[in-house]
Amino acid sequence: MSDKPISLKVLAAHLDLTVPxxxxxxxxxxxxxxxxxxxxxxxxxxxxxxxxxxxxxxxxGTSETIGYLMPRFRSSIAQPFVxxxxxxxxxxxxxxxxxxxxxxxxxxxxxxxxxERIVRSGRVGGLVISRPLKNDPRIRLMxxxxxxxxxxxxxxxxxxxxxxxxxxxxxxxxAVNHLVGLAHSRIAFIGAPLQYQFAQDxxxxxxxxxxxxxxxxxxxxxxIADFSDDGGEIAMNMLLDLPxxxxxVVCVSDTMAFGAMAAIRSRGLxxxxxxxxxxxxxLKFGIHSNPPLTTMAQxxxxxxxxxxxxxxxxxxxxxxxxxxxxxxxxxxxxxxDGPFNAAAQTTVSFREEYT
Amino acid sequence: MSDKPISLKVLAAHLDLTVPxxxxxxxxxxxxxxxxxxxxxxxxxxxxxxxxxxxxxxxxGTSETIGYLMPRFRSSIAQPFVxxxxxxxxxxxxxxxxxxxxxxxxxxxxxxxxxERIVRSGRVGGLVISRPLKNDPRIRLMxxxxxxxxxxxxxxxxxxxxxxxxxxxxxxxxAVNHLVGLAHSRIAFIGAPLQYQFAQDxxxxxxxxxxxxxxxxxxxxxxIADFSDDGGEIAMNMLLDLPxxxxxVVCVSDTMAFGAMAAIRSRGLxxxxxxxxxxxxxLKFGIHSNPPLTTMAQxxxxxxxxxxxxxxxxxxxxxxxxxxxxxxxxxxxxxxDGPFNAAAQTTVSFREEYT
DNA sequence: CTGAAAGCGCTTACAG
DNA sequence: CTGAAAGCGCTTACAG
Numbered sequence: 001m002s003d004k005p006i007s008l009k010v011l012a013a014h015l016d017l018t019v020p021x022x023x024x025x026x027x028x029x030x031x032x033x034x035x036x037x038x039x040x041x042x043x044x045x046x047x048x049x050x051x052x053x054x055x056x057x058x059x060x061g062t063s064e065t066i067g068y069l070m071p072r073f074r075s076s077i078a079q080p081f082v083x084x085x086x087x088x089x090x091x092x093x094x095x096x097x098x099x100x101x102x103x104x105x106x107x108x109x110x111x112x113x114x115x116e117r118i119v120r121s122g123r124v125g126g127l128v129i130s131r132p133l134k135n136d137p138r139i140r141l142m143x144x145x146x147x148x149x150x151x152x153x154x155x156x157x158x159x160x161x162x163x164x165x166x167x168x169x170x171x172x173x174x175a176v177n178h179l180v181g182l183a184h185s186r187i188a189f190i191g192a193p194l195q196y197q198f199a200q201d202x203x204x205x206x207x208x209x210x211x212x213x214x215x216x217x218x219x220x221x222x223x224i225a226d227f228s229d230d231g232g233e234i235a236m237n238m239l240l241d242l243p244x245x246x247x248x249v250v251c252v253s254d255t256m257a258f259g260a261m262a263a264i265r266s267r268g269l270x271x272x273x274x275x276x277x278x279x280x281x282x283l284k285f286g287i288h289s290n291p292p293l294t295t296m297a298q299x300x301x302x303x304x305x306x307x308x309x310x311x312x313x314x315x316x317x318x319x320x321x322x323x324x325x326x327x328x329x330x331x332x333x334x335x336x337d338g339p340f341n342a343a344a345q346t347t348v349s350f351r352e353e354y355t
Numbered sequence: 356m357s358d359k360p361i362s363l364k365v366l367a368a369h370l371d372l373t374v375p376x377x378x379x380x381x382x383x384x385x386x387x388x389x390x391x392x393x394x395x396x397x398x399x400x401x402x403x404x405x406x407x408x409x410x411x412x413x414x415x416g417t418s419e420t421i422g423y424l425m426p427r428f429r430s431s432i433a434q435p436f437v438x439x440x441x442x443x444x445x446x447x448x449x450x451x452x453x454x455x456x457x458x459x460x461x462x463x464x465x466x467x468x469x470x471e472r473i474v475r476s477g478r479v480g481g482l483v484i485s486r487p488l489k490n491d492p493r494i495r496l497m498x499x500x501x502x503x504x505x506x507x508x509x510x511x512x513x514x515x516x517x518x519x520x521x522x523x524x525x526x527x528x529x530a531v532n533h534l535v536g537l538a539h540s541r542i543a544f545i546g547a548p549l550q551y552q553f554a555q556d557x558x559x560x561x562x563x564x565x566x567x568x569x570x571x572x573x574x575x576x577x578x579i580a581d582f583s584d585d586g587g588e589i590a591m592n593m594l595l596d597l598p599x600x601x602x603x604v605v606c607v608s609d610t611m612a613f614g615a616m617a618a619i620r621s622r623g624l625x626x627x628x629x630x631x632x633x634x635x636x637x638l639k640f641g642i643h644s645n646p647p648l649t650t651m652a653q654x655x656x657x658x659x660x661x662x663x664x665x666x667x668x669x670x671x672x673x674x675x676x677x678x679x680x681x682x683x684x685x686x687x688x689x690x691x692d693g694p695f696n697a698a699a700q701t702t703v704s705f706r707e708e709y710t
Numbered sequence: 711c712t713g714a715a716a717g718c719g720c721t722t723a724c725a726g
Numbered sequence: 727c728t729g730a731a732a733g734c735g736c737t738t739a740c741a742g
Contacts, residue, residue: 007736036711086457711742712741715741726729
């Protein structure tokens with residue numbers, strides 16, 4: 001095994017057969033005698049023959065490749081799960097020997113151009129789109145291009161295309177109810193810009209649960225900030241500066257929750273004691289935060305595998321609208337969800353009033 | 356813009372020109388009249404023409420794609436920087452419109468087969484290999500296949516191929532010297548299995564610095580464990596169970612350091628007070644650990660970009676041996692490196708002897 | 711059961 | 727400056 005890859009022509013000559021015959025033998029055509037099929041396969045193995053994919057794909061008219069658009073990130077802490085998602089996708093694709101193409105774009109405009117390019121140039125037979133906006137132009141584009149795709153997340157109008165999502169509304173209802181069960185009544189929400197549908201879904205869940213439990217709907221308790229730990233910290237500081245600060249807060253991501261905890265600690269308060277915090281994502285790292293973060297956990301590797309399977313099925317002709325999968329997040333209790341207590345509440349107010 | 360991608364043939368017919376002429380116009384051949392070149396380009400834009408890449412690449416005899424082998428991971432916390440590395444690689448490749456193919460493998464044997472397959476099938480023109488073993492069979496394989504590659508890290512014999520690495524030996528000398536400067540004298544090492552060259556390099560640095568400072572070379576102070584937070588925790592527990600436990604520890608990764616801190620805290624000790632801890636990687640997340648982790652930081656996005664640039668240069672014909680780049684890690688002080696103090700030392704011994 | 715023909719959609723000498 | 731020819735390495739009807 002070495003040097004130039006060996007072509008079908010060379011292999012055929014070596015076997016004293018014709019190129020098409022060898023091709024059919026390798027591809028298990030029924031009309032090839034078992035004897036020669038074996039002979040061909042053996043020789044192919046010995047010579048280390050591998051079909052040239054560019055040629056094969058040109059002939060077949062398919063790229064046997066799917067694309068993944070990496071979410072752009074502001075904060076370097078933001079994407080710990082990309083590796084897991086890619087691994088899951090890879091597993092799904094490898095069953096059929098498809099390739100995974102990863103692209104990233106600097107801006108939304110770049111991204112649109114990028115999509116158009118890789119689709120129209122036949123580089124991919126399908127695309128995975130992450131973290132959609134409420135009204136995401138990429139979805140419209142993919143539909144125009146008539147290229148199969150699957151979305152990790154949902155848009156506002158989630159009909160007519162394939163997606164895999166975790167129910168953020170449900171998760172935040174669960175989180176708020178859990179805090180209410182711990183006797184909290186001033187519960188705040190730290191969110192991300194509402195252009196992202198996931199941010200809206202989670203806010204909806206928060207609001208539904210607040211109303212259902214008959215709690216104050218104080219607009220000051222809803223803080224929207226940059227989707228990063230710094231954003232979480234800033235938002236939490238705003239909340240703690242309120243005349244009547246919250247005793248508990250739910251955050252749209254673990255990363256934002258880490259920032260929120262930093263703000264809480266910096267005032268001499270203890271997450272889970274004076275102020276409860278619940279994150280979202282279930283990052284393994286949350287075990288090591290100070291203190292370990294209670295969170296709504298979602299399984300990322302599973303997401304990758306499902307996304308890959310769905311996309312392949314659609315490429316095979318399935319109706320995209322039939323592939324919509326909603327997972328539920330699970331409350332993962334660690335150390336930042338504590339019971340409300342009046343003493344702590346006083347401490348908070350005290351600090352705010354007299355310092 | 357919609358439906359079937361439009362071919363050169365259709366575009367040529369539309370323009371009343373022949374296919375080769377249109378091709379040359381699009382590729383800026385000098386022997387095409389400026390007038391028709393413009394006319395062709397305009398039409399191409401209007402019709403949304405994109406050259407079919409499978410055809411183009413078959414004709415050109417190049418895949419214009421490089422491959423990245425995802426490191427396999429035991430622990431889900433282990434790969435927070437894959438996304439950053441991919442982003443850096445993507446940036447380097449996008450300058451020339453090359454694609455990035457990502458693969459993963461279940462086992463080392465699978466990985467070898469995988470490499471052989473994607474290289475011989477012409478799917479990639481080059482490969483990025485991560486986290487090499489001391490004597491890594493993948494490197495030999497790539498050389499046999501005569502396929503350009505670049506290694507993220509180094510093997511034992513690092514000659515003759517291209518690599519980008521951070522100097523682990525130097526980093527651990529720096530870390531140990533820093534602790535010595537804080538008056539520590541019993542300094543432990545928590546490492547990963549020595550089959551990985553990076554694990555060996557970092558151990559070497561540790562040993563060099565221990566000797567250079569004339570400290571005890573107590574073999575019990577060197578703990579090799581699984582490359583994960585759990586591994587770090589187990590190793591730290593072994594160290595704390597020693598008759599004379601260390602007052603400081605250097606860890607080969609931030610993840611292992613997080614585990615070590617968990618072990619320290621679980622005994623009622625404080626990282627950075629009773630036991631100092633220095634990690635390696637500079638994960639942003641370390642800001643949020645308990646307490647914030649002091650670490651030897653390396654720049655990951657930069658690594659991706661450099662790796663991509665080097666590989667492209669080699670594919671263009673550069674001598675691989677000329678592309679070897681060694682970065683230095685920087686000490687990033689947060690809160691886990693504290694001065695040695697006798698009182699703390701007593702506390703540790705006390706706990707161990709009487710409980 | 712195997713061979714001879716045609717085509718996938720490009721690019722690149724080679725003519726004129 | 728543009729056209730007619732050949733080829734990249736496969737696959738798939740179509741003959742025999």
